[in-house]
Amino acid sequence: MRITGGFWAERQRVNGSVTLWHALGWMDELGWTGNFAAVGNGAGSRERKGREFSDSEVYKITEAMSWEHGRSPDGDLDARIEALTSQIGGAQAADGYLSTAFGRSWQRPRYSDLAWGHELYCVGHLLQAAVARTRNAGAGPLLDIARRAADHVCEVFGPGSTGVCGHPEIETALVELARVTGEQRYLDQAALLVERRGHRTLPEHEFGWSYFNDDVPVRKATVLRGHAVRSLYLACGAVDVAVETGDDDLLAAVVTQFGNTWARRTHITGGMGSRHQDEAFGEDFVLPADRAYSETCASVATVMLAQRLLLATGDNRYADAAERVLHNVIATAIGDDGRSFFYANTLHQRTPAQPPNGGERLDAGGGLRASWFEVSCCLPNIARLLASLSAYLVTADDTGLRLHQYAECDVDTHLADGRPAGLRVRTSYPETGDVAVRVTRSGGEPWSISLRVPGWATGAVLVVDHERRPVAPGDVVLTRNWAVGDEIRLELPMRPxxxxxxxxxxxxxxxxxxxxxxxxxxxxxxxxxxxxxxxxxxxxxxxxxxxxxxxxxxxxxxxxxxxxxxxxxxxxxxxxxxxxxxxxxxxxxxxxxxxxxxxxx
Amino acid sequence: MRITGGFWAERQRVNGSVTLWHALGWMDELGWTGNFAAVGNGAGSRERKGREFSDSEVYKITEAMSWEHGRSPDGDLDARIEALTSQIGGAQAADGYLSTAFGRSWQRPRYSDLAWGHELYCVGHLLQAAVARTRNAGAGPLLDIARRAADHVCEVFGPGSTGVCGHPEIETALVELARVTGEQRYLDQAALLVERRGHRTLPEHEFGWSYFNDDVPVRKATVLRGHAVRSLYLACGAVDVAVETGDDDLLAAVVTQFGNTWARRTHITGGMGSRHQDEAFGEDFVLPADRAYSETCASVATVMLAQRLLLATGDNRYADAAERVLHNVIATAIGDDGRSFFYANTLHQRTPAQPPNGGERLDAGGGLRASWFEVSCCLPNIARLLASLSAYLVTADDTGLRLHQYAECDVDTHLADGRPAGLRVRTSYPETGDVAVRVTRSGGEPWSISLRVPGWATGAVLVVDHERRPVAPGDVVLTRNWAVGDEIRLELPMRPxxxxxxxxxxxxxxxxxxxxxxxxxxxxxxxxxxxxxxxxxxxxxxxxxxxxxxxxxxxxxxxxxxxxxxxxxxxxxxxxxxxxxxxxxxxxxxxxxxxxxxxxx
Structure with missing residues (x-):
């Protein structure tokens, strides 16, 4: 599956050629990558750079590079991933614990600040990097590091523990690692952590327990709330656990939460988060345009969650949601140049912004994209999403292929039952609404091609065999004994x-x-x-x-x-x-x- | 000048009989008052209670008690003030420095954190307490402590220094102390500190230099901005300096700032502050009802500033502003019972609030008044305003008396030229709009009685000698050789x-x-x-x-x-x-x- 041209191909090209290196450059200069080497040489340096969660940014950019190397193999990237992996591994303790911020004699003790320390959060991103590397280049040293770190987490936070991390992320990461390794233990640990949250074991805070999503158990909550990124990552983990364990109740809980959040707590751009103070969801229908937070990371997480719900339920309305977020937050948050970013994505700029001082912004505010932020979680988050974007466009099942997002792309795959199937999609979407789908490979038996007609696309037309017929929003499914060269055209109405x-x-x-x-x-x-x-x-x-x-x-x-x-x-x-x-x-x-x-x- | 009945008399009664003791009880229990004794015994205790600015709350409640003792003399209050004074004095260093949070061997060094340490801010409130005590009970030990503290500030922060406190307050306090003591040095120091701010000497922060009002010099700024309370206290200090030094340019700058703030950055209640994140003004016309911050302290500061501008300019529109804030924020922020408070004063409550846990709230949010807040600046601030409220109702000049706020009250005073003048005001304002003003003392020469017709009072009627005449918003001035028993009646239209x-x-x-x-x-x-x-x-x-x-x-x-x-x-x-x-x-x-x-x- 390759995106071959158009809107997103250009974004991917800039991401691979500019953004990854831009981010690495900043992280090197700020010493965030250097932290690993600094603590890796036994005695270690006492001076650590960056905030307590800076390790996670290094892991996220490693994940992004791993997807990018899979998308477009590149020796420099590969070498850089290996070098980073070696530094990361050097900072890992013998028992698998891995953090550059905690646990050494001159640092705070391990897990002494679960609410704010971000230790499990960072390990979560390490795991996701290792999963990406493994999926794109096969098992290797990064996977070994991740397994040791995950094993350590399972030992410390297993059934006897009551601990959860102030920032969810490890939950979805453990399930992804379980999928790659086949290790049941990681899935069990993820399930434990999902169930353990919501019992107010984290300390009370001015922002409330909802900030940590520790106010209500996941399966009892009816809406996403508190810190938007925390809430969305947790929901991703819950869906992952639900799918892998066949837990329909847990899945239904997240379906309800997402539905209520989409209906009452989401900006028209698909952006989530109404409050600067605590980077949080507001109450229902509190969606100010001028103080919209709509954090870039929350949008990455929304795409992740929507995709998980699409895969879990088959409901293309989740692809509608992902499309909205991709085109109106993700595409907004990163500039054309690949070197400038929004952290918060306001919907109303009242006064022209001042350019940030020296390229780096101390605050999340915006009005102009900045080269870097003091907290730069968003930039590597976009990078890993863009590098892996082809995973979000098409799905295959027993009966055929489903197209969820429209971009110029080549699909060459097998259906779930093993039959080959290939498509070539040509479109200049979203500039125009015409999408031409041509069969490039077919196994000689009937199979189906399903196209998503977006919720907004009232008046769409499908053209098959020179016949035009109106199609309503939802799924259009055509089942045939497709021959190579067969073509379908979808015309989506692009009137403003x-x-x-x-x-x-x-x-x-x-x-x-x-x-x-x-x-x-x-x-x-x-x-x-x-x-x-x-x-x-x-x-x-x-x-x-x-x-x-x-x-x-x-x-x-x-x-x-x-x-x-x-x-x-x-x-x-x-x-x-x-x-x-x-x-x-x-x-x-x-x-x-x-x-x-x-x-x- | 005494408020004798009606809306504000009841508030004053509850303030004196309940609120002061309620606040003292919390401060004793939390150890904030105890901090002074704890560090006062030479060696000192290493365990300090409360935030770094808790000394200021003790000073503010001492100020409130001092006004209350003047309003309604009470031996218990007097004894408590003396006891507190003795504890405060015991914590003062030999060179006059006074803080329970800094400067001892086990604490951070003096003035090592001007941005957030609040040392000068706290001394400012000490000075205001001493001024209140002196005005109500004559010079005494609290004034001595304040002078020593102020002298120390003048030595450390005099012409050779570039330091300003992250939280303005000392500026207005120094001028008030100069007024009480006649000490030019304090006024000079206040002027220095006012001029010194706005040059970005405080560290850069996520919230911007505007948070500290250190972004633009006071005399160049055109609007209040940043942290609302900081901005308003600084403006009070600037007016005080301008008035005492005859600096018309400085006064004009604050007149402009207040005007633009009132026209573009003030909620309909008169509340200021649009943002929870940094307790700050928003941009022009950013006045959300549901996320209104409208901090109680900012409203106390607005009344202080409006009164200073009224006295400096004679313009009764500042009394209009004070009236709005008093009736719609101050009166709202404290419950009938005198034991429950709002910190932030929202204009829109979307969902019913949960009662705070154990009476104390960790956050500034609202929906229900709370007994106490982790940061409880607002409660003693209301207490000192209510206890001194009679100072805001009437002013005297050469030519007569001006009534600015309407409440049942007795005025027995002298005009600026020494002639006696007395009034008795009877009204059930704001329940009704009738205000009857009777002359109770007159010197036998013509003098004027001026009544404020509020800006909203289109269709007001003045009744003199049984004659009714319409009066427009603004000042109504009647000059006569008033005889005891003469009466004027103002009828303000109270149609919704x-x-x-x-x-x-x-x-x-x-x-x-x-x-x-x-x-x-x-x-x-x-x-x-x-x-x-x-x-x-x-x-x-x-x-x-x-x-x-x-x-x-x-x-x-x-x-x-x-x-x-x-x-x-x-x-x-x-x-x-x-x-x-x-x-x-x-x-x-x-x-x-x-x-x-x-x-x-």
Whole structure:
């Protein structure tokens, strides 16, 4: 399965050629990679660089490099992975414990700060790196390190323990490691950790136990809550455990949680997290545009969770969700250049941002993409997602192939029953909505090709054998004795459309958004318009213009007064056309103001 | 000047008889008062209780007790003040330095953490306590302690230093101390500290230099920003310095800052602070109802600043501002019982709150008043304001008396030129709008009585000599040779009214508030209504009902869907009358939901 061209191929190319090395460069310069070597030489250095979770960033970039080396084999990458692996291994204790931040005589004792120490979280990312390396290059030293670390975790946090890590991540990682190694023990440990959370064993905190998702047991919770990334990673682990153990109740709990979160706690971009204070979900329908947190890492985690739920249930609405997040948060969070990033992804920029000092930002705020952040979890997280993105497009089962995400790609695989099947997809999606699927390999028996018609795609048309027929959102399944060269075409309607928010979302009452295909559009101003004064007329549908849209707008001159509450006032200007562009392209032209939600007249 | 009855007299009574002792009880139990004795016995104890700024809470409650003892002399209070003074003095170093948290062999060195150590901040509150004690009971040991502490500050932070405290407060305190002692040195030091801030000498922080107001020099700033309390205290100090040194430019800078802040960064309640993350002002027009921070301390500081600007400029619009804050934040932040408090004052409670665990809250959030907070700056701050509230009602100048706030009170004073003047005010304001002012003392020459007609009071009537005449918002000045027994009556219109927000306030677009006199009203539901579904009809004015109002409302049944963005939808219900009540009375009937801003149909 290869992405061969178009929107995501270009993102993958830049990721492999620029982003990975950019991230490695920063981590080397900041000493995060050096921490492993520093503690590896027996006596060790007392000066450790970075925050307590910096090991995890090294593991995540190692994971990203491993996927990238699989996607596009590269000797330099391979050598760098091996070198990092050797340094990581050098820092591992004889009993398998691995952390550069804890456990040595001059450091805090192992597991003395489960709430904030991130030790198991870091090991989780180590495991995921090892899984990626193994899947792309076969078993090797990184897998050995991971197994020893996982064995240590099983020994310390086994059935006799009550400990959980303040930041979930190890749960899903242990299941992934169990899949690669066939080791039941890792799956059992993951299940233990999933069940153990929610009993308030972590210390009480200003942000509440919900911050750690330690407020309610996973199988009793009805919605995602607290710290968004923590909550989403935990849910990923719970689905993994549920699938591997056949635990339908646990799966149903996460299905409910995701459903309620998607329906009530998600920004129109698919971004999650409403609060800067604790990087957390807000209450239902608290979705401010201007203080949207919508952390990049949370979006990576949302794609991970949606994909797990898709695989577990077969329901393509999870692919709809992943598509939204991919095109409107992931694509936004990383700049074209592959060297600039958003940590938080606001939906409303009120005042033009200041460029960050020296490239690195101390805060998660945005308005301009930054080269690096003091906490740079997001950058390697995007990198590992982009490098492994082809895994999210197509699935195979006994009866055929299912296309979940549209990109130019070649599929050459076997169905679950072993028959060969191949497809070539040609499309310039999301610029246009035409998707041509050609059979390139077929086993001579009937099998099915299933296409996802996105939830937004009212009016889609399927063309088979020169016949056009309307298809409704959902799955279109065609079962045939496919011959090489057979072609299907899906035409998704790409007219821009107005989208209204649920009236319970106070923050965007009286506003409308404009979407085109899977893309959320936005109004951006580099000084030419006062977006505070913008009012959009919704009497006519927006017109398509390039890959964006044009709407009719008026600019109401704001009336300043000494006190901003009193009589209603409006001083409408003359209608003008206003160009809207894909949200993911904003903030590329320097400091600007921006709105996704447009007040109506 | 005494408040003799009505709304604020009851608040003062409860403050003196309950709140002061409640706060002292907590501080004793938590060991905050004990810290002074613990370090006072030479060797000292190594175990210190509370956060690094806990000394300030002891000073603030000492200030409150000092005002209260002046208002209503009480031997127990007096004895407690003396006992505390003795403990405080015992902790003072020979060179005047005073902190229970820094400077001893087992503690961090003095001034080693100016950004977060709060040492000068604490001394500032010590000075204010000493000023209050001196004004109410004459010079004594607390003033001696304060002078020694202030002298030490002048020595360390004099012209050769570049240091400022991360939390302003010492600036205004030094000027107040200069006023009480006549000591020019303290005023000079305050001026130095005001000028020294804004040059980024404090360390860079995730929250930005604006958090400390160290981003821009005071005289160059055009709006309050960063941490609300820090910003407001600094502005108080700047006004104090400007007034005492005749620095019109500095005063003009703060006038501009307050004006822009009031016009663009203040909630309808008069509350300031839009962000939980850094307890900070948001950008212009970022005023979310549900995540309003509107910290109680910021409101105390706003009243302090408004009063300073009123005294400096004579402009009664500052008294309008103080009235709004007093009635809608201060009155809200403390419960009837005098033992329960809000730290943050939200304008929208979406889900009924959980009672805090054991009475003490770890977070600033609300929904129910709490007995105590881990950071309990707000409670003693309200206590000192309420105990000294009579200072905010009336001013005297050469030509007469000016009434700025309306409460039942007796004034017996001299004009600035020495002539005696006395008034008795009778009113049940803000329940009704009638204010009767009777002359109780007069010197036999013409002098003026000035009444403030609040900005909201369109249609006010003045009754003099049985003659009624309409008066516009602003000042009404009557100059006469007043005789004892002469009476004026002001009738302020108390019809409830709709108030619309500036269209640039995104968070409350499409909503209306209802006010009555100085009171902001709210809709509250203890389970009887779904306030998420509330829509108010604004075709008819709200009707008065008790001290609240009744509006016509419909409840639109919310339509749940899997994704909250799509076609516009409305399922209006039948119109029903909805009772609104003063905001300051909300959350008295147990967990509830509440809205100040009411979506319109």
């Amino acid at each position: 459309r107005f989208t209204w928010p649920d009236p319970r979302i106070d923050a965007v009452r009286g506003c409308v958004a404009v979407e085109r295909g899977p893309l959320v559009l936005c109004a951006e101003s580099v000084g030419e318009h006062d977006l505070d004064a913008l009012r959009v007329r919704t009497g006519h549908d927006p017109a398509q213009a390039g890959d964006g849209a044009v709407v009719r707008a008026v600019f109401e001159a704001p009336q300043d007064s000494a006190w901003p509450y009193g009589e209603p006032s409006a001083r409408p200007g003359s209608p003008v056309p206003l160009q809207l562009r894909p949200y993911h392209r904003w903030a590329r032209r320097g400091p600007s103001t921006m709105r996704v939600w447009l007040p109506t007249t | 009214r709709f108030t619309w927000p500036d269209p640039r306030i995104d968070a409350v677009r499409g909503c209306v508030a209802v006010e009555r006199g100085p009171l902001v009203l709210c809709a509250e539901s203890v389970g009887e209504h779904d306030l998420d579904a509330l829509r108010v009809r604004t075709g008819h004015d709200p009707a008065q009902a008790g001290d609240g109002a009744v509006v016509r409302a419909v409840f639109e049944a919310p339509q749940d869907s899997a994704w909250p963005y799509g076609e516009p939808s409305a399922r209006p219900g039948s119109p029903v009358p909805l009772q609104l009540r003063p905001y300051h009375r909300w959350a008295r009937r147990g967990p509830s939901t509440m809205r100040v801003w009411l979506p319109t149909t």
